[in-house]
Amino acid sequence: MVDGWPKCMPKKPSCHGVHCKPGTLCQVVNGWPKCVPTHKPVCWASGHPHYHTFDGHSYDFHGTCSYTVVKTCSHKPKLPAFHIIAKSQKRGNTRVSFVSQVTVKVYHYNITMVKYEHG
Known part of the structure; x- marks a missing residue:
């Protein structure tokens, strides 16, 4: 895992084994696991x-x-x-x-x- 992106991809994209930094969680985005924020920002x-x-x-x-x-x-x-x-x-x-x-x-x-x- 480098900056929320996996080094290798299994046949079916998943978040299995993906570790995200605090305040983010893994979601499959456009066919790739990606760490995304857990809250929607507000100003x-x-x-x-x-x-x-x-x-x-x-x-x-x-x-x-x-x-x-x-x-x-x-x-x-x-x-x-x-x-x-x-x-x-x-x-x-x-x-x-x-x-x-x-x-x-x-x-x-x-x-x-x-x-x-x-x-």
Whole structure:
């Protein structure tokens, strides 16, 4: 086994004898055993802008910029190109800001959600 890939393949692909590192498990993918993550990654932005990344790290940005939360980097047939942007705004205090707007760009649409706006 080298990086989750077997050195030799039996006639019928299986995960028998495959050892994966912690946080992954063996699955047969496209006819080959492969070590894949056991959880689906999640990212988010909220509040006084707290950002949580796919790899589990957390960051706080207190500026008034727009931040890319997530964006596709390459073309995948089963995944549409998309871009999610969070915009921060000051909250009366120059040291504190909050996520005031989120824009989702997908399928040639821009969908913007603005704090305190309804409809």
